[in-house]
Amino acid sequence: MNKHIPNGYKQTEIGIIPKDWEMKKLYEIAEIITGPFGSSIKKEFLSNKGIPIYSARNVLKKDFSKTEFIKTEHYKNLKAFKVKLNDIFITTRGTIGKVRLFNKKKKGIIHSNLSIIRLKQIHKLHLEYLIFILNDKKIHNQINEILSSTTIDALYGSNIKNLLIPLPPLPEQQAIASVLSGMDALIEQLNKLIQKKTAIKKGTMQQLLTGQKRLPGFTGEWVRKKLGEVGIKLKAGGTPSKNIKQYWEGKIPFATIEDLTNSGKYLYSTKNKISEIGLTNSSAWLVPKNSLLISMYASLGEIVINKIETSTNQAILTIIPKKNYDLNFLYYLIRNSKSKYEKLISQTTQKNLNKNKLENLKFLLPPTLKEQQAIAQILSDMDKEIEALEKLKRKYENIKKGAMALLLTGKVRLINSQTAKTPSL
Numbered sequence: 001m002n003k004h005i006p007n008g009y010k011q012t013e014i015g016i017i018p019k020d021w022e023m024k025k026l027y028e029i030a031e032i033i034t035g036p037f038g039s040s041i042k043k044e045f046l047s048n049k050g051i052p053i054y055s056a057r058n059v060l061k062k063d064f065s066k067t068e069f070i071k072t073e074h075y076k077n078l079k080a081f082k083v084k085l086n087d088i089f090i091t092t093r094g095t096i097g098k099v100r101l102f103n104k105k106k107k108g109i110i111h112s113n114l115s116i117i118r119l120k121q122i123h124k125l126h127l128e129y130l131i132f133i134l135n136d137k138k139i140h141n142q143i144n145e146i147l148s149s150t151t152i153d154a155l156y157g158s159n160i161k162n163l164l165i166p167l168p169p170l171p172e173q174q175a176i177a178s179v180l181s182g183m184d185a186l187i188e189q190l191n192k193l194i195q196k197k198t199a200i201k202k203g204t205m206q207q208l209l210t211g212q213k214r215l216p217g218f219t220g221e222w223v224r225k226k227l228g229e230v231g232i233k234l235k236a237g238g239t240p241s242k243n244i245k246q247y248w249e250g251k252i253p254f255a256t257i258e259d260l261t262n263s264g265k266y267l268y269s270t271k272n273k274i275s276e277i278g279l280t281n282s283s284a285w286l287v288p289k290n291s292l293l294i295s296m297y298a299s300l301g302e303i304v305i306n307k308i309e310t311s312t313n314q315a316i317l318t319i320i321p322k323k324n325y326d327l328n329f330l331y332y333l334i335r336n337s338k339s340k341y342e343k344l345i346s347q348t349t350q351k352n353l354n355k356n357k358l359e360n361l362k363f364l365l366p367p368t369l370k371e372q373q374a375i376a377q378i379l380s381d382m383d384k385e386i387e388a389l390e391k392l393k394r395k396y397e398n399i400k401k402g403a404m405a406l407l408l409t410g411k412v413r414l415i416n417s418q419t420a421k422t423p424s425l
Contacts, residue, residue: 026162035081051109083106090114183399208378253310270310284311284312
């Protein structure tokens with residue numbers, strides 16, 4: 001006996017699974033309906049109302065409420081692509097292999113960037129189990145192999161029909177789906193709570209950062225200041241020559257827009273580092289901790305507070321605030337002012353910001369440092385609450401990921417394999 005295969009398990013083309021599990025090709029358990037050719041749905045067929053056309057966008061956004069429509073008179077010629085309750089949609093172009101259950105009792109057809117997986121014998125196979133397995137790494141590995149073997153970056157019924165699907169006995173399918181669905185429900189609850197808290201924070205920012213609502217105990221007119229007036233220094237960075245290797249063999253953090261967009265509120269590390277000689281021989285400079293870094297190119301208006309000394313490239317403007325301005329308040333004020341940046345770049349053909357444009361931007365600010373600090377504290381507390389929920393969500397997502405790796409391979413069994421009967425499909 002092969003010592004690498006545990007007792008009660010067997011080797012298959014997609015890995016080791018329990019002996020009482022079956023291995024089926026997708027076409028054996030489901031009908032596969034490929035979306036229509038793009039030319040089948042002409043522009044003149046489209047309308048503001050009529051029959052919905054469901055696309056990859058609906059799957060990726062997990063929302064079937066917003067679609068294009070095809071005129072009712074053209075629907076009859078495209079009925080081969082009509083949707084049914086409990087169809088499984090799989091994306092076949094662009095972001096490939098994403099799966100979602102269509103649980104609506106609605107008319108509609110699929111777009112050319114979708115295919116339908118429709119169970120042949122739904123009573124012998126648990127629908128939710130199939131959705132979980134189609135989202136599993138083993139299936140996506142097969143999809144990647146299909147894509148790597150063709151020059152066409154798309155899936156069709158002809159090339160997904162042979163996907164290998166491991167099938168436990170039906171009671172075990174139900175048990176696996178129940179556990180994973182419970183985890184999904186918990187993650188979705190956290191998602192909704194995060195969305196709710198984020199919306200509340202957005203409304204609070206709009207009120208507190210514009211003076212529409214004043215906190216108790218604070219009076220006096222807000223004052224209008226240019227951004228250049230709140231900093232003791234406003235300066236962009238620079239990039240050492242990429243052709244000189246020694247400039248990039250150091251320990252000095254080097255921040256780019258990518259670091260800003262991936263950091264959240266605080267910057268603790270950077271992807272790249274430069275050397276002292278690289279710093280000396282370029283326009284880069286060492287930015288002190290607790291400064292504001294603002295992106296001027298590409299992702300305009302991204303802003304972070306650096307918690308480390310760092311250098312930056314020329315696409316980032318650093319603001320070192322004066323002592324009578326609260327760092328956190330300025331962070332929220334500038335972050336909440338993207339419409340100002342958009343207005344600035346709409347006045348020019350070059351879709352970038354620069355130091356001169358930014359330092360002349362005007363903002364209304366509370367007259368006292370204490371009011372700035374009070375506003376910033378409320379918003380910081382809201383951020384911490386949202387971050388705690390997001391951390392909890394990530395924890396459960398990781399737990400679910402681990403559970404899928406164990407349950408969908410049979411490494412952990414939820415029912416006694418001796419009493420389970422394998423369905424004959």
